[in-house]
Amino acid sequence: MERSFTSVMLLAAAALVGGCATTGGFQVSEVGSFHAGGTQVALSGLAERELRLTPSAPVMKVNPNGEFETGQLYVQYVRLAAPRARYPLLMWHGGGLTGVTWETKPDGAPGWQQYFLQAGHDVYVSDAVERGRASWSRYPEIYTSEPFFRPKQEAWEGFRIGAGYSKDPAQRVAYPGGQFPVEAFDQFAKQAVPRWATNNAATQAAYDALVAKVCPCVIVVHSQGSAFAMQASLNAPGKVKGIVAVEPGGAPDPAAVNLTTVKGVPHLFVWGDNLAGNEGWARLRAAPDRYRAALLAQGGVADLLDLPANGIKGNSHMVMMDRNSDQVAARIQAWMSANRLMK
Template sequence: MRTIAIALVATLAAATPAAADYLVKEVGSFHVGGHTETLNGLPSKEIVFSPGAPPIKVDPNGEFEVEQMYVQFVKQAAPKSKLPLLLWHGGGLSGVTWETKPDGKPGWQQFFLNAGYDVYVSDAVERGRASWARYPEIFKSEPFFRPKKEAWELFRIGPAYEVGGKREAFEGEQFPIEAFDQFAKQGIPRWATNDAATQKAYDALVQKVCPCIIIVHSQGGNFGFTAALNAPDKVKALIAVEPSGAPDPGKADAARLKGVPHLIVWGDFIDKVPVWSKLVVNPTKWSQAVAAAGGKVDTFELPKMGIKGNTHMLMMDRNSDDVAKLVNDWIGKQGLEN
């Protein structure tokens, strides 16, 4: 593979790792996980594929590859870390979460490339380039979609969103609200019945590319905790950014993770959105169980650290590089960077 020189632009925020030239050895992608599914007995129909073309008979029966995950990677010629960094997104979203931010500024993918990691960004089962499958024949329910009002309020950008009218933001919030409509374009239909397939694909990814460090967000939290449980020898550190779920300490063996350092990061305004007082419960119980079993668990409550205004989408907030630097510094203290 020919090595390509990539020149970094030296106009990044002060919190960003020092800008410098580095060499990218390979940019690529792959699909992982999934299986073959066979459909029979479905009716054929004629479809016009493009204007002016004759109708063509389409037979929906046969074999299909389903429940796979898409992964994009950037490998450096001389990474500073021996461990790649895997970035896993949340519900109704895709790997775009970690790429260029809605306001056009670099996201965490670029930050951690600058910091010297090989970076893998994935689209989980059913999202983005991972692709869908037929329902109810394969996926067992129809997809559901997130309206902008739900994203505004659930993601703690502001307390109220009036359809076609005023959007009220929290005072001091850090999300670039002028780019909110651009952010809403990232929304992807999701299913409520695919967790088992998604976990299986994530586990396959860990087996393929790890040992590694994993950063998860929101719905990705439970997948990350479980992936570490399933392969504690492969997951060398787990950073959970506002995880919305976690294993049940009464059913999962937290002691398996006593050798996997954990970091949990929480943003601001959690007390202002009632559902979040419920969402923090299970991840907190799980982190306590890991700690009680002898594991290392650190929790960053950003407002208590003097970093205020962060929304649920803190990797897109205006101060996202400050938060990424905290995460990167924490990784460095685990002795994992070299």
């Protein structure tokens, strides 16, 4: 039976009495990083080049042939001295972005990495295959398609920050009541990285390797990353203990997978504002909504947090960067408490 989000909040109220997740410090036991997944490839027959590697260096011959690692992801973790969560929290980003999504927000305010550390979680923030510190590989010898890049107008309009983009920041038109800090939009745009349309299999394999290494765990995932998180849960029954899908941009086809293996995994689907009448987002929502309905039909927990319906208005696609992101994070934290993901 489908549960309303309000009923979940009532269940969680007792767990939140006496403390505030957004105040106070936390004691860290370890900060570290690693790469997961990947495989060796060999290149041969490529021509040497002569390059000057720094302005004052002599010209050198560079040989592009040899063995290389490809298909790995990067993870930075912060472990607490006394975590209050049962499982580590893995934070996976969306398309054309990196783990910076979860770190300090573009306007300088603390992000969700900080919030959930203060709430008592060990936090693992990753850069997926081809992104950030995961690095990327040669095209066309290893990556079989060229990279593509998201223009700023696409981010402004597609991420539902506003309907009117201009290269002049003073001329941009944001949605009335919007929560994204529009004065920091250009700073946000600096986070964009190239992406490839042909690396999905490698990305899934790397995420599966991360789950095998770190989990049992809970995954908080954004946008494009949602399909990878749900598939990772299906690929490793019992390893993923909860999924929070923030504005999911995809999901597995329920007809093609065995949902009985994950019907005991609580899922929360979080959606922001200004979705009504948006044809592009209606198409993007179809797969996650179908997946959620199938989980419910299996008797699973697949809760919906419709932010405007719960009185939290103005959120963009980048919910975790909006000015009211802590308010949203508090709802997610309460949901995790209600679903026994805290000690």
